[in-house]
Amino acid sequence: MKDFVIILGSSYISTPPNLYHHHYSSRPKKPNSSLHKLSASKKEQLLSSSILTVHSHQHPYPLLSSSIRWDPTSRHNSPLKYYAELASKLAEDGRLEDFAMIVEMVVASGANPSRFASMLSLEFVSKGAALSIQEGKVKCVVEVLKKVEKLGVAPLKLVNGFGLDSLKREFQRILGSGEVEEAVDLLEALRGFQFTIKELVNPSCIVKVCVDKRNPNLAIRYACLLPHAHILFCSIISEFGKKRDLASALTAYEASKKNLDGPNMYVYRAIIDVCGLCGGYMISRNIYEDLVNQRVTPNIYVFNSLMNVNSHDLGYTLDVYKDMQNLGITADMASYNILLKACCLAHRVDLAQDIYNEVKRLESTGVLKLDVFTYCTIIKVFADARLWQMALKVKEDMLSAGVTPNTVTWSSLISACANVGLVEKAFQLFKEMILTGCEPNSQCCNILLHACVEASQYDRAFRLFHCWTGVQEGMSTTKQLNNRTALNYITNSHHLSFAKKFSFKPTTATYNVLMKACGTDYYRAKALMDEMKSLGLSPNHVSWSILIDKCGGSGNVEGAIQILKTMHVTGINPDVVAYTTAIKVCVASKNLKLAFSLFEEMKRYRVQPNLVTYDTLLRARSRYGSLHEVQQCLAIYQDMRKAGYKSNDTYLKELIEEWCEGVIKENNQKQEGLSSCKRTDLERPHSLLLEKIAVHLQMSTSESPAIDLRGLTKVEARIVVLAVLRMIKENYILGHSVKDDMFIILGASEGHKDAAKAKSEVQHAVMKLLRDELGLEVLLVEPQVKKVRGVELQTPIDANPALLETVGNNSLSSEPLSSTRRPVILRRLKVTRKSLNHWIQRRADVIRRF
Known part of the structure; x- marks a missing residue:
């Protein structure tokens, strides 16, 4: 028979002096207090050395704890019984590590675990577990439960009543301190012991901590511990959506697809709603496409969420509605309300009326019942379209149907009027x-x-x-x-x-309206803003923009610019409205230099100008006095076109034509070509004239002057030529002389009959301008096609001088070439450098007066 020598780590061991006198000292010895810290191999080694084989004449029991008295006369004094009582007493005293050591040694000795477990006092062990939990030793309790489970004892039996209450309080403390990972680790262990996780911690509490820490993976681990995981997945997705954390919500969504048995409509609806909250409407469409590809039919609620998230896109919303009809899903009142909302956002009054009439028809048959939201939406459609009488008619329909208007309804009706x-x-x-x-x-x-x-x-x-x-x-x-x-x-x-x-x-919007009511009284508007701040309301971009307008309207331009700077100081970055308002103030006071500098500043701060900004700057001048001013406005015009805005180009064309005609006349009378230019340009899809002028006026002064008139009418060609000539004159005043002849490209020599006629008219108009009105020497150039190393070149413009110089004159050949390799022959006019310099010197004084 084998017995055990148990070395306890926190008490002295005593034994009767008449026993083991030849083995042990009569004085008690303090045990090794670090036994429980040893590795598993060391423990096993120590255990094997501690198992003593005792003979019948020796005392049959090992050393006793000073707190346990052994009665050798008792008929129940078997070794397992003794160690069970010892272990139970240790557990009751809260010494769970020593308790666990005894259990581990019993299991390792080969003794019957079930018999040993039946001898344990579960009441004492449960009491000790509760005490340890109360002291914050949950990890220790979990380790003990793992070892007790090997004895065949259900861990759930050892933590009940007071212990369970203590466990709940401990989890509240752990979560309160933000140690969510520790909490999830412990919950996973307890879930393996068949604990009811939902009773230990409030699901919404642990989800909130996970969301606050932006840790979707911990939230997913916790959700997988619960039997109704899909409900918790919906909660996790929604909570991340409230934080505008779409990436974490999508992580939870993907995890739900892996952990749930099949497609869950609650989860799909939750993630689509979150896509709407976070602006990821395209992702919601991809989710819907995944459902379609899986041949999963969404329910009405998923369809409604999808349509609501994409309500800004009426076309897509109607397509989803048609899909819903094709799948045999009957639209409910929410579906029609969302369709009306989409019509309202798209300003489709006609379609909204059709939907409203259809809903009323369904109501008359008892299929649907219109709610207050339906009436509010259709009223808002009419209010936005300024159809106040139709809005009031809907109110009468509403009252006839017994639906009471709410505050939103009345607000829409008041707004309509x-x-x-x-x-x-x-x-x-x-x-x-x-x-x-x-x-x-x-x-x-x-x-x-x-x-x-x-x-x-x-x-x-x-x-x-x-x-x-x-x-x-x-x-x-x-x-x-x-x-x-x-x-x-x-x-x-x-x-x-x-x-x-x-x-x-009062709200911030209230004070913004009142500030508008101040007229040009800047100080009253400033007092309202101060009053707004005193009430704890924060002025927004609109408030600052109104204040800039009032200050500028009172004639204080510097004050208006200072307000714009103050916005930066207060931490509010001026938006496009604030900058545009300040630019308008500068333009109104004729301080155009400051206006254009504000435009450059807003571009540096990456504030995208809007249509009003561009129009304000393009209409800032009533005439152009210099090349720089023309180039400045044309650059803004090109930037405007790149941004996707369309404008009325007529005003800008008139100013540029007036500036160009100044080459000929000193006064600012408009020439006869102006009306023709208007008619021609209005017929065009976009202003080719302004684009051509912008390109030519951006040429460097070191470049050879060349003008491309292809695609222009004779009036437009005249303006472009005059623009380049004026640029040449102004550059001359700045010290840049003409170094080369000026070439004017008219177009191909061959082509359609009407095109050829148009080219002839352009050529005639340009030659008349240059020769008769300006007195310049103009030559018509028909270029020869020459062959250089097998490459056809046109001279004099298209030939590369460096290439010709390298090849040499002997390499040039004028022999005819095949038509397949012959380039397009361009007709050109050449204005000689000598005549240009003579004209510039003769008319430079005119430019100085403009």
């Missing part, structure tokens, strides 16, 4: 709203204020504002008036006293 300047009608609707018991909100009140400002009723706007904000300052005058009297004051006398049920609180 305010948009077309019907201020009194808007106030009448406001009165009707209050009499029906519907309380106005900030948006509704702001709409009324805006209506007053748009109608230039500035005093009325301020009286409204002071009355609304005055309710909270003193109620004595208000209490003397009932609701109806107050409403009569609103609509009739314009002196406002509201009943206490009005809970209007």
